[in-house]
Amino acid sequence: MVAGHGARGRSGRRPTLEEVAARAGVGRGTVSRVINGSPRVSEATRAAVEAAVAELGYVPNTAARALAANRTDAIAMVVPEPETRFFSEPYFSDILKGVGAQLSDTEMQLLLIFAGSDRERRRLAQYLAAHRVDGVLLVSVHADDPLPDLLSQLEIPAVISGPRSEHETLPSVDSDNYGGGRSAVEHLIERGRSRIATITGRLDVYGAQRRIEGYRDALEDAGREVDERLIVPGDFTEEGGRRAMWELLERCPDLDAVFAESDVMAAGARQVLREAGRRLPDDVAMVGYDDSAIARHMDPPLTSVRQPIEEMGRAMIDLLLDEIADRRPAISRGLERRQVVLPTELVARASS
16 A cells, blocks of 8 residues: 655654644544535634644545545445436435535545335345445435434444434434425415415425425414315325325315425426316416426426525535544434524415
């Protein structure tokens, strides 16, 4: 193994990470964060560490460091969904875009792994047990998914996109699903709509549960009774949106508004309304969720709740790099798991 070149002390040895930390007046973990590109370091601290690195001539040897720390300089983005869903929904590509952008200034390699079937999950479990990655990003996890617990058992640093419940034990990044659902319904109420239906996401996804809570509370706070017939479950797919919209029209043909809890489902629901001779927004107003390209290209353009998906991907990397920099589980460090919630925003367009 060839070591990197750097200034050596009088003894002829290379400067150590501990000497850099002492010179900068910070802890060893902070130096490691700066070297690994973690954004969770103040500018003043980063400058002090970089100055100490320059003064001492410290050059991290990536290969040696990885071996010594049992590091691979690779992280995995694991999607426990079929590949077809990943490539059909803008949510996933936007998350990936944010993750890639935040990793671009680091030495980390990103692996994309699908685990939508039992066979893929077994293969993934064997792969992770061999500790071939330094950390894992879990995207689109359902309540009963065993992967988060497996990662905890293996003590592999992990961050999840959206907690599985309010008692999530892993660090997580999410958008304000409750506030987003609430703002969608408040907007429809302000537009004078009285029979407001919703097409939910999969109910084993915590974010979908929170959007429904926002829907219910917005109606109740406006003095409206929540009609359970106006709530139909979907599955975040276009076909799921179509099925749910047909069911809603059969149940309540006089509905005058729909909150579809994803733009993809809204697109499916829009097709059904057109086939049924209902005009947007004259007969039925519609609000979607995600503010994806689908919303902008629909006819008419779709009012949608924007969740900052790329920013969520960036925030997931921030958390994961911090977990990797100090590989001890947060529980053993006596720290609470960090739960980051980013704000949502309603973007009004012609559909409502």
